[in-house]
Amino acid sequence: MTSHASTPAADARPARYLLAALGRDPVSCIALAMLTTLFLCAALAPWLAPYDPLQINMSRVLQSPSLDHVFGTDGQGRDIFSRSMFGLRVTIMLGFAAIFVGGTIGTLVGLLAAFYPRTDTLLMRLMDIILSFPAILFGLAVAAIIGSGTTAVIIALSVSTTPLVARIARGAALMVLAQDYVSSGRAIGLHDWTLLRRYVLPNCVSTIVVFLTLRLGQAILLGASLSFLGLGTQPPTPELGTMAAQGIGFFFFAPHVTLIPSVTIFLLVLSMNILGDSLRDILDPRLRS
């Protein structure tokens, strides 16, 4: 629980304080640089990509990396570098969508459970039941119900994120609710909704955001795995997991078709995990030496 224990320095200029703390650790610096590059590639893909990611060229099938095609071409002669940039966009978007939906619903459930003790048992037991199933099973079940596709992955990832966020949000909200200013707010007759929106939520946000940062990498990995199994994003849309799966047929003579998207996912998740860990260490006063 970090939100109320931040130092005066952190309160004054949180972003600058965080960056300065990250800057002291070389590994975090490299991770930050790598993550920024990957995000920029994804964001600027339509302008930076040298080729159309969907352009099939059967005369240039399965080429090894060269000056023309930096990462080579895939089984249909499409440029892997361009596809990876666009694929990165979809992969990151999947992760963010899941974190956003699961984070919003989870926060709402957690705050309600903390604010209205009567709903607490019902809501949190429900969350426990959802939590007792692994995310991948939700992925399989949702894909079986609505069919494979991007929507199935987002639903599955959001459902599995919701109970985790609900627990964190409930814990943070309970600590805020014990503060005097909340009692004062109640005493001057503030409406529940105003109290929640203006005082409880803003004081829980940082805890929830740190947790979501740590969760994003896992969500991306899981989304890519579902796509790799053929249950997520469907071809020809470039998505890193789907691209990796498409290379399996010719893995022995053109391994780059599978390896490049896979390594891109690895670098993305690795830099997120390193930064998430550093962020937690910086913000958690118990770990601060």
Next chain:
Amino acid sequence: MLRYAVQRLLLAVPVTLGVLLIGFILLNLVPSDPATVRAGPSASAEVIAQIRTEMGLDRPLWEQFLRYVGNVLSGDLGTSLVNNMPVTEELSRAFGATLELVVLCLLWALPSAILLGMFAASRRGTLWDRLIMGGSVAGVSLPVFLIGMTLLWVFGYKLQVLPFTGRGGPLWTVDGLRHAILPSVCLGLIFIGPVARMTRTSMLETLKADHVRTARAKGLSERVVIFRHGLRNALIPVTTLVGLQIGYLLGGAIVTETIFSWPGVGRLAVGAIVANDIPVAQGAIIALSLGFIAMNLIVDLLYAALDPRVQAK
């Protein structure tokens, strides 16, 4: 201990019923009509109607659910829409393969992870410690398919020392064991990272405790201190983490089975979903969920065996 075990077993009953309900909803929510799929694309409306009656799809929903629970309890999960085989038969074959994979993976990965974590803790702050912890962060960031495809490429294709597709037979035969090595190594590698990390943290905490200082003051050898007084206490949070990691392991198993064509439940589920074979898909999902519940139960009992405080409750 026995009372705790019974209590824990009773708690699993509502969760199991929940799984069955989800399985039933799955069957009824799919947009494609099972009767139409079974009848094939060129069937007439009468034939489809007849199959609907045969499958009991024209009965009220609650009646279908009761019948469904009865069928599942008596081991009847319906027949595959693709090859008309009983789902239970397909599942029983696949379940053994998945169990084999998971057990073999835990057999090598769990001790390795605990030893690595202990080693890192005992060499705190050294290069070894940093290497192991760096490797553990890399391990949790690796997509399972990258590990699998790399193992397949190096050991199966380049060096040609191990087979890399399918199952060679029972685990106790040489061929069976050889076939299981690559998939179980692949699955184990995603599991080692978090467990080694937790063992290290927990070991460092335990070694600071008063009883460890007392043990040292008594003049016990460092090995006895670490293994008998440190490790057992350090293993309690590790057991919790292993329980939490089982879901992760299951996800890894599904991808691993697909890469190495291992004929397990995960591969069966994915294949059935892609082929729209709903009875097999829901059977496989139920089997995976029940396996997950059972493994969590085992972890909880193990936890109680390790921690006398849980037994006392």
